[in-house]
Amino acid sequence: MTAQWAVDGLERLAPGGRGARWLRRALMWYRRAILTAHDPVVRVTVAGRKLKAPLSHLLPLITRAYPQYNRNLGRLARAVADAYPDATMIDIGANIGDSVAFVRAETDIPMLCIEGDERFYRLLRENVQQVEAVETEEALVGEHSGEFRGALQSREGTGSLIEAQSAPARRLRRLAEILDAHPKFRTPKLLKTDTDGFDNRILRGAADVLGRAMPVIFFEYDPFFLRRQNEEPADIFPFLRSLGYRRAMIYENVGDYLLTLDLDEQDLLEDVTRFYENRGGERYCDLAAFHEQDEPLLRRIRLAEIEFFERYRSGQLPTTQR
Numbered sequence: 001m002t003a004q005w006a007v008d009g010l011e012r013l014a015p016g017g018r019g020a021r022w023l024r025r026a027l028m029w030y031r032r033a034i035l036t037a038h039d040p041v042v043r044v045t046v047a048g049r050k051l052k053a054p055l056s057h058l059l060p061l062i063t064r065a066y067p068q069y070n071r072n073l074g075r076l077a078r079a080v081a082d083a084y085p086d087a088t089m090i091d092i093g094a095n096i097g098d099s100v101a102f103v104r105a106e107t108d109i110p111m112l113c114i115e116g117d118e119r120f121y122r123l124l125r126e127n128v129q130q131v132e133a134v135e136t137e138e139a140l141v142g143e144h145s146g147e148f149r150g151a152l153q154s155r156e157g158t159g160s161l162i163e164a165q166s167a168p169a170r171r172l173r174r175l176a177e178i179l180d181a182h183p184k185f186r187t188p189k190l191l192k193t194d195t196d197g198f199d200n201r202i203l204r205g206a207a208d209v210l211g212r213a214m215p216v217i218f219f220e221y222d223p224f225f226l227r228r229q230n231e232e233p234a235d236i237f238p239f240l241r242s243l244g245y246r247r248a249m250i251y252e253n254v255g256d257y258l259l260t261l262d263l264d265e266q267d268l269l270e271d272v273t274r275f276y277e278n279r280g281g282e283r284y285c286d287l288a289a290f291h292e293q294d295e296p297l298l299r300r301i302r303l304a305e306i307e308f309f310e311r312y313r314s315g316q317l318p319t320t321q322r
Contacts, residue, residue, distance in 0.1 A: 068255035087189035097127035116140035142172030143205035197225030222284035
């Protein structure tokens with residue numbers, strides 16, 4: 001028996017029933033036993049595509065438990081591409097390329113994938129080499145270009161950069177600097193960032209790109225990880241307002257649409273921050289922020305998302321969307 005056998009078994013296992021629960025526990029035990037010795041690369045299914053991933057990566061378990069995980073990004077990308085035929089997308093914290101799979105299930109928008117973890121980047125390159133209109137860059141994105149003393153911590157398929165003066169110096173690059181080598185993406189209409197607490201710094205460092213391109217910004221908002229970076233989480237909202245961003249759609253981290261709010265609703269934003277503050281990174285939200293010029297686009301997407309989840313919860317969607 002191999003690690004791939006365990007992954008295939010978990011993917012094929014039908015939910016429900018005592019026998020299924022027993023077999024799932026056995027497969028999970030076998031997976032954990034392998035991980036005590038090493039972390040081999042396996043193939044996992046993401047949005048109908050086979051991707052290479054470390055066995056420790058939780059993505060296949062998350063998507064099985066939460067079928068709508070990250071599919072909102074694909075629908076958002078499709079809506080942006082429909083509104084802007086020449087649109088491009090940037091994915092910061094691209095990991096193994098799972099966002100490419102979710103987006104390509106909906107649209108062929110050109111994508112620039114940026115990843116700073118060496119192992120994830122190597123797998124990202126392999127996973128997207130046959131996908132058209134996808135460029136990649138190995139880089140750590142930050143608020144300023146230059147050295148940063150920190151440790152890149154990877155665990156269960158996610159990575160975070162933690163500041164530590166005793167750690168080796170790492171090179172950070174502002175997004176604009178990276179785009180010098182990828183001119184096609186200088187004015188993206190969709191910017192996604194998922195970096196476990198580094199997102200506020202990345203967005204501040206991309207102020208020139210945001211001001212020039214006014215993209216829809218899909219970013220992770222996790223007060224737990226932001227505070228580990230010595231960030232005041234809600235400081236990102238006045239920054240976005242200063243650039244002309246007025247409203248945002250909020251999703252639970254498992255992909256469920258929650259609400260739409262104005263970015264000057266400080267009491268509501270404080271409530272959202274407090275709700276996710278002490279969840280240990282296990283529960284957080286994703287925000288899709290829209291520039292004031294994209295108010296009509298936001299309204300269309302909001303109504304489409306409300307309709308989508310009404311159909312989803314009533315079982316009216318095709319199996320591929322559930």
